[in-house]
Structure formats: C-alpha cells, structure tokens
Amino acid sequence: MNTPFDPAAIAAIGIYTALCAFILIWLGNSTGSLRRKHRISLGDGGNKHLIRTMRGHANAAENIPITLIMLAIAAMIGTPVFVLHILGILFVLGRILHAWHFIQDDAPGWQRFIGFGLSALVTLVLALGLAGHGVWLIFR
8 A cells, every 4th residue: 555645646646637638628518519510609509419519528527527536535534556457447447438429419328338337337436445445544
C-alpha cells in the first residue's frame, strides 16, 4: 500500500481527471457544433440529435465529478497505484463509449450499455471501498 499523498497516486488521478476533462470538452464541442449546424442558440429546438447529445453531455457532467472525487480520496488514503490505474482506465473507457453513443445521430445500444456499465462499476467499487474503509477505521 502506498503512503497517503503518494506523488505517483496523485499523478495517476491527474491523468484520469485530464482525460475526463477532454471527454467533457469533446461533448461540449459536439453540442456546440450541432447548435451551429441547426442554428439553435438556446434549448434543443426539438432537434432529436441535439437532445441526445445534450443528454450525453449532461450525463457525463453528472457522473464524472463524484467518481473523480472518490478516486482522489482513494489515492489519499493509500490505495495502491496500480488499482487507481485500473479503476481510472476502466472509468475513462466507459465514459468514452458512453459519450460516443450519445454524439452519434443513431448508435448501437451496446455502446451505451457497456459504457454505462464500466462507469457504474468503477463508481460502485469506489463507493463500497471508501465506505468499507471508513467503517473499518471507525470500528478497528
């Protein structure tokens, strides 16, 4: 187990935070491109592709922050760096698949299913791990 505030652990979290930021930029740019293409400055104008892309962007904005916060806390309490990398890679891959599904006008459902599944799995593992670690520290 690494020591709290291990520079390698913090650097790992920095990598996955940056990659998630690029995903959010990608989604924001996709939304903006559709707005320009269809001349819709506010709202969705009833455009199904824009609605879909906006929902994908909103989903990312809703789910990325809490997972990155938990990943950072996991790093600070001494989670091994290789575990942080595994969780970070799976989360980013899930978010990429999920985003890719939503920016397309029509996409196969497996992209959304696997993208959400990977993301949710990482979030769940982190939540259970942090809760378990906290309870263990209280009652040890």
